[in-house]
Amino acid sequence: MCHPRNEETARALLAVSSLDGFDVEYITSDLQKAALGESQSEGAVIVIPTIFSDEQGDEEIPIVMAEEQDTWRVDYSETVKRLMGGISLEDVLKQMKEAIEDAKNG
Numbered sequence: 001m002c003h004p005r006n007e008e009t010a011r012a013l014l015a016v017s018s019l020d021g022f023d024v025e026y027i028t029s030d031l032q033k034a035a036l037g038e039s040q041s042e043g044a045v046i047v048i049p050t051i052f053s054d055e056q057g058d059e060e061i062p063i064v065m066a067e068e069q070d071t072w073r074v075d076y077s078e079t080v081k082r083l084m085g086g087i088s089l090e091d092v093l094k095q096m097k098e099a100i101e102d103a104k105n106g
Contacts, residue, residue: 039065045075 037049037060046065051058064078081088 045078046072
């Protein structure tokens with residue numbers, strides 16, 4: 001279980017638009033170490049290639065940082081979008097909801 005102060009700190013580092021759906025316990029439950037790569041500026045955001053390690057091995061995830069209220073914060077939504085090959089999780093969920101409603105009505 002994640003210590004409440006750690007979750008509070010993690011949430012403080014997120015962009016406001018990223019707070020919905022953020023589950024710090026799920027994200028950190030098996031995490032053993034993380035190594036930050038060289039940051040790269042991409043327009044209004046900074047991308048930091050990060051290697052997360054756990055018992056199953058290493059995975060590189062591009063962490064997207066956005067400036068918000070004079071502070072750089074993790075844009076969790078954009079980070080997940082990049083992991084999904086540019087597909088917005090929100091769009092996928094909307095499409096699933098519409099398909100379910102169509103099936104019920106149809």
